[in-house]
Amino acid sequence: MRVRLQGIVLTLVALLVFGLGIPLATTIASGxxxxLFLDRxxxxARFASLAQRPLLDNKPQLLDPDLRRYTEVYGVQVVxxxxDGKAVDTVPGPDAARIDVRAARITGPVHDALAGRRSQPGGMLMPWNTEPLVLAEPVLxxxxxxGAVVTISDTTAARTDVxxxxxxxxxxxVLAFVLALAVAIPVVRWILRPVKRLDDATGALVASVVGGRAAEPVGDGGGPPELRQLGRSFDRMAESVSGALEAQRVFVADASHQLRNxxxxxxxxxxNLEGHVVDEPAAADLEAARIDAGRLHQILDGLLSMARAEASGGELDPLDLAEAVAERVADWSVxxxxxxxxxxxxxxxxxVRVRMPPRGAETILDALLDNALKFTAGGTEIRIVVARAGGEVTLSVRDHGPGLxxxxLDRALDRFWRSSAHQNVPGSGLGLAIVSEIVAHSYGKLALDLPDGGxxxxxxxxxxA
Structure with a gap:
């Protein structure tokens, strides 16, 4: 947008410069x-008046002193x-060697003058037009x-001025363009500053709200009043969204905690009822109730973990990922x-140090190793790889189960989602969703793939870190 606004400003300046400059240039050239035309x-005309008597008396040489002096002073050749159109007296100017009195640019004005027509102004005097100014006046x-008197004037001096x-x-x-650019850049930046802040805040809003952090206000910066008002409206919206999501988290955490007891x-x-129910249908119902209660207890534990993961958007603590992996693998090896x-x-x-929320690495590894052990068949292995490449640290957990x-793959991170092929395996469908939340809070990325070998x-x- 900044480039477009600057382009609009420069286009308007260009139209103004060309709209004023071209007419002014043509006015200067015409002036x-x-x-030069009026002067010559x-x-x-004065020499045409002086030539009356010498031409009548057939003594054109009488004009030589005046014509020669004029040529010496002004450098203008006079013919x-x-x-009959025959040159009877010629006073060469400084460029006489380059002037042919029989040239078309001279004979044309001479014929017009002998026909009784006076010279007319020519076109504009442009710097690239090197033709001399030829004027012819009839001698009456x-x-x-x-007869006719012709002056041939060099236009170099006039063209140089033009x-x-x-x-x-x-x-x-060019100066106007530079000044317009110098003014347009800060003005456009001032206009677009609230827009840029809004754009940055929009991109960071989800991470801030989900992470439990307050969204950075955007309505306090500079810019036009209308855009500042838009920024304040955005701040109120972000505050409302943050409040609603926080209330939802508190409700989930409180409800899960209260239901556990x-x-x-x-x-x-x-x-306690086990062994006291002797009727077989009733005993089957009791066992099903125990299984459902256990499943419900597992779901509540998952909801509490999810609530803690969503609320872990505070400070990130540095930790050695290799040490965290070694600690959890030692526990899960049993x-x-x-x-x-x-x-x-x-x-x-x-x-391989990274920054994570408190107990973030423990929660991630517990969820991933629990899932991997559920689905991996006996006699195989689960491989946990920790590696650093440049400024990034990678943690991967690969099992040899049935996979997906x-x-x-895209739906595996959804809450409570479970593959139709794994419905008989105990679980709440929250493990990968919890992992995804913690990874996002740690400014990381998560990806699932199906490696060779299953x-x-x-x-x-x-x-x-």
Whole structure:
């Protein structure tokens, strides 16, 4: 937008410069032509008056002293023609060697003068037009044309003046462009400053709101009053969205926490009924109730973890990802040995420090290793890779389970979503959603892919601390 606004300003300046400069340049050229024409026309008419008697007496040489003096002073060649169009007296000027009195540019005005017509102004005097100014005036005696006087004037001096004026106008136009650009850049920046702040704030709003951080206000900066008002409206909207999302988080956390106690009591009571229900249909219902209570308890734990993950948008703590992986793998190796699954850790790179919310790495690894152990068959392995490349640290967890279909990879991060092929596996469908929240709060990226050999690989990339 800034480029477009500056282009509009410069276009308007260009139209103004050309709209004023071109007419002014043509006026200057026409004025120079008119001044030179009138000056030479007066002299030519005076010599035509002086030539009456010498031509009548057939003594054109009587004009030589006046014509020669005029040529010496002004450098203008003067030629006198009789009524037959023959040059009878010529006083050469400084450029006489380059002037042919029989040239078309001279014979034409001579014929007009002998026909009784006076010279007319020519076109504009442009710097690139090197033709001399040729004027012819008839010599009249008793109303009859007795000859003609022609002046041939070099226009170099006049054209030089016009050229200088053109250069001044060009310099003025360039200066106007430079000044317009110098003024347009800060003015356009001032106009667009609220727009840029709004654009930046819009991009950061989701991360700020989801991360529990206050959105940066945009209505306090400079700019036009209308855009500042728009910024203040945006601030109120962001505050409302943040408040609504925070209320939602508090509700989910409070509801999950409050439900855990009665649910725990319910599980205990169902456990106490074991052995006291002798009717087989009732015993089956009791077992189904215990399973449902356990599943509900698992969902509530997932909701609490999700609420904590969404509320972890505060300060990020530096941690050594290799140490965090080693600690969690040591705990989960017991589960892996019980299921005949090896947990293999591969760390490459000297410094694999990243910044995460408190207990963020623990929550991520617990969720991913729990999922991997659920789906990985015995006799296989789960590989955890930690690597650094440039300014990024990568953490990936790869299992050898059934994996997902390609069309399911994008949905795997949705809350409570589970593949139709895994409905018989215990779980709440919140694990990857929790991981995604923590990765986003850590300014990282998460990707799922299906590696060769089967299974599912989850790769997270974090900025190095």
């Amino acid at each position: 120079a032509q008119q001044d 026309l007066t002299d030519t 006198v023609f009789d009524q 005696a008793d109303g009859e044309v007795r 050229l200088w004026w053109f250069l001044v106008l060009t310099a003025g136009g 009665p649910l725990t009591a319910l599980k205990i009571r169902l456990g 589960v892996g040995e019980a299921r005949d699954v090896r947990l293999v850790v591969d760390v490459s790179g000297d410094d 279909r390609l069309d399911e 299974g599912l690989r989850i790769t997270m990339t974090f900025p190095a």
